[in-house]
Amino acid sequence: MTHYFTNNWENIQNFQARPDDILIATYPKAGTTWVSLILDLLYFGKTAPERQTSIPIEHRVPFLEINIPSMFQGIDMAENLPTSPRLIKTHFPVQFVPKSFWEQNCKVVYVARNAKDNMVSFFHFDRMNMAEPEPGEWNNYFHRFMEGKMVFGSWYDHVNNWWKKKQTYSNIHYMFYEDMIEDTGREIDKLCSFLGLSPSAEEKKQITGGVQFDNMKKNDMVNHCTIPIMDFKISPFMRKGKVGDWKNHFTVAQNEEFEEDYKKKMKDLTLEFRTEI
Numbered sequence: 001m002t003h004y005f006t007n008n009w010e011n012i013q014n015f016q017a018r019p020d021d022i023l024i025a026t027y028p029k030a031g032t033t034w035v036s037l038i039l040d041l042l043y044f045g046k047t048a049p050e051r052q053t054s055i056p057i058e059h060r061v062p063f064l065e066i067n068i069p070s071m072f073q074g075i076d077m078a079e080n081l082p083t084s085p086r087l088i089k090t091h092f093p094v095q096f097v098p099k100s101f102w103e104q105n106c107k108v109v110y111v112a113r114n115a116k117d118n119m120v121s122f123f124h125f126d127r128m129n130m131a132e133p134e135p136g137e138w139n140n141y142f143h144r145f146m147e148g149k150m151v152f153g154s155w156y157d158h159v160n161n162w163w164k165k166k167q168t169y170s171n172i173h174y175m176f177y178e179d180m181i182e183d184t185g186r187e188i189d190k191l192c193s194f195l196g197l198s199p200s201a202e203e204k205k206q207i208t209g210g211v212q213f214d215n216m217k218k219n220d221m222v223n224h225c226t227i228p229i230m231d232f233k234i235s236p237f238m239r240k241g242k243v244g245d246w247k248n249h250f251t252v253a254q255n256e257e258f259e260e261d262y263k264k265k266m267k268d269l270t271l272e273f274r275t276e277i
């Protein structure tokens, strides 16, 4: 973790969730913004369409644990949300989620992305985001990711421990980035049945179109161009949006090393990822 996420630890841990809060939980770069926009549109697209053109997504769906003075105070932003439900984002490993979310039996949408693409996306994000540690050279980063020495810790622990949580806490919808790429409409249908929503066919069509990569990339209310600590000249936030970009970064030797290590770390065979579709 970095101080941006630990500075306000006690207040974050004591955050008071409400029963209808919806927590969007992810390892960084797994498709958080994509799912945040889908949820925001599902809940408020029809009743408060002006949100879409006036409030950047990071204000509509606050990042619970962020604390960058004079820029983002996640818990204040969450506490001041006028909406019901409140949509709240977190990158916390499951054990750090404030306990009131569990006590209130809040719905949780968890999104996971295959490790290889997640690593590549995180690398480029760390290059362009001034609040992140410098990624350094790719081969070192590659090893650091496998060792779990990342902001928010090990990808392997994150996806596995959230997966385990789902076995004992039924209000988690565990989704995969790759499934969203394969068929966004189908994944929105599954989300709706989890959330108990039934948008019209027309609404669903509009949402599915609005959240396609190219549309989000040119939408300044969701592409993060308003966040001053991100340097799009280095790399845009909406970068590629693909499954399989890892093939442009991993050498053959790195891929072999990665696969060998992956087998040792990912023992739960019920949790399967696709690295190409």
Ligand code: A3P
Binding pocket: 026, 027, 028, 029, 030, 031, 032, 033, 034, 117, 120, 121, 122, 124, 211, 212, 213, 214, 216, 237, 238, 239, 240, 241, 242, 245
């Ligand atoms: P890439 O860097 O691989 O392009 P997060 O929101 O969790 O930070 O995740 C960001 C990643 O999700 C980026 O991946 C971004 O391009 C991708 N992404 C965001 N919206 C997307 C969309 N509508 N379709 C596909 N990928 C999307």
